[in-house]
Amino acid sequence: MISPIALPRLMRIGGGAAGQVGDVVAGLGLSRPLLVTDSFLVGNGSAARLVDVLEKAGLTPRLFGETVPDPTSDSLEAGVAALTEHQADSVIGFGGGSPMDTAKALAIIGVHGGKMRDYKAPRNNTGPALPIIAIPTTAGSGSEATQFTVITDSVSDEKMLCPGLAFLPTAAIIDFELTVSMPPRLTADTGVDALTHAIEAYVSKKANPFADSLALTAIGTIGRFLRRAYTDGGDKQAREHMMLAATQAGIAFSNSSVALVHGMSRPIGAHFHVAHGLSNAMLFPAVTAFSVRAAESRYADCARALGVAGPADDDRSAADNLVGALAELCRDVAVPTPKAYGIDKGRWDELIPLMAGQALASGSPNNNPLVPTDAEIRDLYAQIYG
Numbered sequence: 001m002i003s004p005i006a007l008p009r010l011m012r013i014g015g016g017a018a019g020q021v022g023d024v025v026a027g028l029g030l031s032r033p034l035l036v037t038d039s040f041l042v043g044n045g046s047a048a049r050l051v052d053v054l055e056k057a058g059l060t061p062r063l064f065g066e067t068v069p070d071p072t073s074d075s076l077e078a079g080v081a082a083l084t085e086h087q088a089d090s091v092i093g094f095g096g097g098s099p100m101d102t103a104k105a106l107a108i109i110g111v112h113g114g115k116m117r118d119y120k121a122p123r124n125n126t127g128p129a130l131p132i133i134a135i136p137t138t139a140g141s142g143s144e145a146t147q148f149t150v151i152t153d154s155v156s157d158e159k160m161l162c163p164g165l166a167f168l169p170t171a172a173i174i175d176f177e178l179t180v181s182m183p184p185r186l187t188a189d190t191g192v193d194a195l196t197h198a199i200e201a202y203v204s205k206k207a208n209p210f211a212d213s214l215a216l217t218a219i220g221t222i223g224r225f226l227r228r229a230y231t232d233g234g235d236k237q238a239r240e241h242m243m244l245a246a247t248q249a250g251i252a253f254s255n256s257s258v259a260l261v262h263g264m265s266r267p268i269g270a271h272f273h274v275a276h277g278l279s280n281a282m283l284f285p286a287v288t289a290f291s292v293r294a295a296e297s298r299y300a301d302c303a304r305a306l307g308v309a310g311p312a313d314d315d316r317s318a319a320d321n322l323v324g325a326l327a328e329l330c331r332d333v334a335v336p337t338p339k340a341y342g343i344d345k346g347r348w349d350e351l352i353p354l355m356a357g358q359a360l361a362s363g364s365p366n367n368n369p370l371v372p373t374d375a376e377i378r379d380l381y382a383q384i385y386g
Helices: 017-027 039-043 046-056 076-086 097-112 184-203 209-231 236-254 260-272 276-306 315-332 345-361 374-384
Strands: 010-013 033-038 062-067 090-095 132-136 148-152 159-163 171-174
Touching: 010 017, 010 236, 017 046, 017 090, 017 132, 017 171, 033 039, 033 046, 033 076, 033 097, 039 046, 039 062, 039 090, 046 062, 046 090, 062 076, 062 097, 076 097, 090 097, 097 132, 097 148, 132 236, 148 260, 159 260, 171 236, 184 209, 184 236, 184 260, 184 276, 184 315, 209 236, 209 276, 209 315, 260 276, 260 345, 260 374, 276 315, 276 374, 345 374
Parallel strands: 010 171, 033 062, 033 090, 090 132, 132 171
Antiparallel strands: 148 159
């Protein structure tokens, strides 16, 4: 089997790496980056510090700080205008998954125009696009190393998966010091998101040895350090390990795939405005329990990597241990059910048929070890509500 592998051209990894963004951009022969971020990072001064670094490197940056959580096709319009006015030759995504997703979308629309729905799966977007430099401030999405972006269609509320090499960052700067201020809820949601990426990459029907090695390493690291980072945000060792694991998990699923959890998660985010990592966490134990018998040995490997099974445990027992361990982890980091989150049951039940259809249409469930029917997806949505 030949596995197509794609990675950022450059990566700078370590505490303080964000201070080298000017050298990275200049080294790529670029001079007019659009720095894409959100109001929080503008408000706390982080964006201004990055602009200063860029200017000291002799570059001409422009700040766009208007990204929104779970970006929509409408929210891109102001970014496209800023990109055009600045005559930007590159985009820098600075923040969590939403600023990076926005930057990726702007990189292709800035060259080709059109609407974001023109780029959604199953279309494979190979470019050309503006170079993307990604600087994550959360340890979860892995977007700094993936060939995907996710944008919600403002008309249909569909959370669109847009794939292809056009969305793969040219450079990624992974600086764990940017994550130290993350609050516990965000730490938990992004950490479980990274674990979902790693496990789904490993059990996916598109798994390959390159992605496998990174996925298993990330699973082990998250098992050791997520609870520590959640309990003590100032634990720099835990933060550093979680940041690296999130990037490793991102590389793994970018070169393998995600599966049913992600297929079902996107509609929850679109219709109920639940953060992506949290909606993954709501689904993760139940979907794993549904899928586990179809790839027992693969899930058993994940259990051993996570540290909840040993070499002497048979695959069935180890896989069952994984299901239990995921439920326990979600309890330990206080993942709410949709009911506890405040979602109205009547509205939830009403949207289950639409969400099931959107999950299947995304294509991600086809990568799952056990490919579900529409009825089975509806049942899983019903199971997790309360």
